[in-house]
Amino acid sequence: MQLETQTNSDLHRVVIVGGGAGGLELATRLGRSLGRKKKAHITLIDCTRTHVWKPLLHEIAAGSMNPDKHELEYIAQAHWHHFYFRLGRMDGLDRGKKEVYVAPYFDEEGVEVIPRRTFQYDTLIIAVGSTTNDFGISGAREHSIALDTQNQAERFHKQLTNALIRAQTQAEPVQAGQLEVVIVGAGATGVELAAELHNTTREVASYGLDRIDPDRDIKISIIEASDRVLPALPPKLSMAVDVELRKLRVHVYAGERVTEVTAKGVYTHSGRFIPSALVVWAAGIKAPDFLRDLDGLEVNRINQLVVKRTLQTTLDENVFAFGDCAACPWPGHDENVPPRAQSAHQQASMLVKTVKARVAGKDNLPEYTYRDYGSLVNLGRYSTVGSLMGAIAGGSMYIEGLFARLMYQSLYQMHLMALHGFFAVVLQILARLITRRTEARVKLH
Numbered sequence: 001m002q003l004e005t006q007t008n009s010d011l012h013r014v015v016i017v018g019g020g021a022g023g024l025e026l027a028t029r030l031g032r033s034l035g036r037k038k039k040a041h042i043t044l045i046d047c048t049r050t051h052v053w054k055p056l057l058h059e060i061a062a063g064s065m066n067p068d069k070h071e072l073e074y075i076a077q078a079h080w081h082h083f084y085f086r087l088g089r090m091d092g093l094d095r096g097k098k099e100v101y102v103a104p105y106f107d108e109e110g111v112e113v114i115p116r117r118t119f120q121y122d123t124l125i126i127a128v129g130s131t132t133n134d135f136g137i138s139g140a141r142e143h144s145i146a147l148d149t150q151n152q153a154e155r156f157h158k159q160l161t162n163a164l165i166r167a168q169t170q171a172e173p174v175q176a177g178q179l180e181v182v183i184v185g186a187g188a189t190g191v192e193l194a195a196e197l198h199n200t201t202r203e204v205a206s207y208g209l210d211r212i213d214p215d216r217d218i219k220i221s222i223i224e225a226s227d228r229v230l231p232a233l234p235p236k237l238s239m240a241v242d243v244e245l246r247k248l249r250v251h252v253y254a255g256e257r258v259t260e261v262t263a264k265g266v267y268t269h270s271g272r273f274i275p276s277a278l279v280v281w282a283a284g285i286k287a288p289d290f291l292r293d294l295d296g297l298e299v300n301r302i303n304q305l306v307v308k309r310t311l312q313t314t315l316d317e318n319v320f321a322f323g324d325c326a327a328c329p330w331p332g333h334d335e336n337v338p339p340r341a342q343s344a345h346q347q348a349s350m351l352v353k354t355v356k357a358r359v360a361g362k363d364n365l366p367e368y369t370y371r372d373y374g375s376l377v378n379l380g381r382y383s384t385v386g387s388l389m390g391a392i393a394g395g396s397m398y399i400e401g402l403f404a405r406l407m408y409q410s411l412y413q414m415h416l417m418a419l420h421g422f423f424a425v426v427l428q429i430l431a432r433l434i435t436r437r438t439e440a441r442v443k444l445h
Contacts, residue, residue: 012040012359015100015121017090019046019074021053022323022344023127025418029352031083040359042083043119045090045102046074052150053415054129055341058189060153061280062196063161063204067150077419088114090128093295095316100124123318123358125351126305128291130324130339133284133302139261140184144279147189159278164201167217168209174217177275182266184258185283186224187232188377191241193280194220195379198248221251221274223266225283228254232338233375244379258283285339287325300327304336309367310354311347320354322347330370337370345415346371 014034016027027044034040050071052060059065078085092101098121105114132146145156160181167174181197183190202214212218222229222245229245229252230238245252256268265275287303298306298314304327306314311328313319322328323344328337337343347368354365416424 011038013043013120013122014040014125014355015043015045015119015123016125016127017045017100018127018129018323018325019044019048019051019085020127020129020323020344021341021415022348023125024051024072024074024077025345025415026125026127026348026351027083028077028081028419029348030355031078031081033352034356034359035082040355043086044074044078044083045086045088045100045119047087047089047105048149049074049087050150051077055188057147057150057153058193059196060150061147061156061160061193062200063157064196064200067154071150072419086117086119088117090126091290093124093297093319095295095297095319098122098124098318121318123355124320125355126291126319126321126325127323127344127348128288128325130285130287132281133286134281135284137258137261140258140281143261143263144184144281146281147193156278156280160197160201161204163278164204164209164212168211174212177265177277179212179217180219180221180274180276181278181280182274182276183220183222183280183282184261184266185281186222186226186229186252186254187282188230188375190222190224190280190282191229191245192378193282194222194245194250195248198250215249219251220248221253221276223253223256223258223268223274225257226254230377233377237375237377241377241379248379285324291325309369310365311351311368312365320351322351328368328370337368341415342373343370345418 014030016023019027023044023046027042030040030042035042050073052067052071056065056070060067074085074087086102088102088105090100091103093099094101100119100121102117102119104112104116107113129148131148134140134144134146145152145159147153147156163179167179183194197220201218205212205214205218224231228235228238229242242252253268253272253274256270256272258266259269260267261279261281264277265273266279267273285302287299287305289303291297291299291303291305294305296315297319300306304325305321306327307321308314309329309331311320311322311326313321324339326347328343328347330337350366350368357365
């Protein structure tokens with residue numbers, strides 16, 4: 001096993017595993033402060049070469065966003081912001097030796113590019129996010145696509161585009177289910193994807209696919225086990241989104257549990273069969289399976305690492321976890337901190353202070369308190385709705401329309417500013433405004 005040599009080995013070694021929104025923001029901010037001043041050695045490990053903000057994956061899947069214009073190269077970000085990026089997938093840990101094990105990296109043809117390696121750490125921070133939980137439903141893994149990664153989103157988009165082109169060129173009429181998309185799960189990803197698909201499939205059909213009638217041939221369905229869409233959000237917001245979806249003629253099947261997924265469609269517990277050649281699984285989350293066997297660290301039933309309010313794991317003060325892969329206590333509530341982008345962003349900000357304290361040799365670490373700033377759901381060009389928490393005397397305020405859409409867009413801009421700074425983001429926005437006039441509104445390949 002190859003030991004990854006680390007320059008300035010006398011420095012405090014911070015290893016961050018996972019380059020999602022929280023992990024990359026944390027690595028960038030620590031690199032700017034501790035890395036640039038040679039006060040610590042910061043390493044980010046991720047199994048992919050590029051980063052795309054996960055809440056955008058439904059837009060990539062629908063074709064309304066070209067990922068080439070929004071992805072970020074990890075190795076370039078590391079160079080610009082004074083940390084180190086290493087490509088690979090963590091698959092083991094030795095807490096006694098303070099070593100992280102990273103599996104070999106293979107190219108698309110199965111050729112080993114990078115051998116197995118070991119990284120030493122003084123502070124280990126795990127931010128590997130979450131994956132979709134198919135609950136062991138028969139056929140779900142084989143016949144549906146999750147939207148956990150950019151590759152999965154692009155794979156679904158290619159299947160959708162091919163289905164439209166096939167329907168345009170075939171001699172026989174469109175068959176039942178051929179152009180029907182079934183989305184399992186009516187959380188934010190599911191409902192946002194449904195709205196985006198309603199728009200982009202009609203845009204694609206308008207580019208010369210004259211044998212396809214979108215209103216007749218293209219169908220979009222959502223199946224939700226709970227009695228309403230967006231079950232984790234306030235009922236008023238759920239009702240508003242449900243009304244908008246039905247205006248778009250999206251079929252919403254609430255109170256239906258999926259029992260089987262086949263190549264021809266989806267079966268539910270009530271005996272209903274919905275024909276579909278395109279199934280997206282967006283129901284439930286769990287942390288990656290390898291966390292279950294991470295040198296004895298405590299996990300819950302969905303593989304999340306159990307952490308204290310300092311975000312230290314319960315059995316090792318040198319190992320931290322945050323974001324979707326961590327089960328963090330939420331004082332005053334029966335459940336843990338919800339797995340949302342805003343909580344990961346808040347935790348990353350706190351961990352910047354935590355790491356600086358550890359590098360300085362301080363034992364008193366800050367504790368995380370979740371602040372719920374509300375929820376926003378974007379239904380593409382049709383509507384945006386949400387609730388802002390703490391807006392009026394500590395209460396909540398329901399918002400919709402243009403103001404809600406601007407708030408939703410600002411979340412992504414805040415993420416970009418954490419990575420690039422204010423002026424770089426302003427220049428990026430101006431560049432996109434200039435170039436969008438010469439581009440198709442949807443990705444056609």
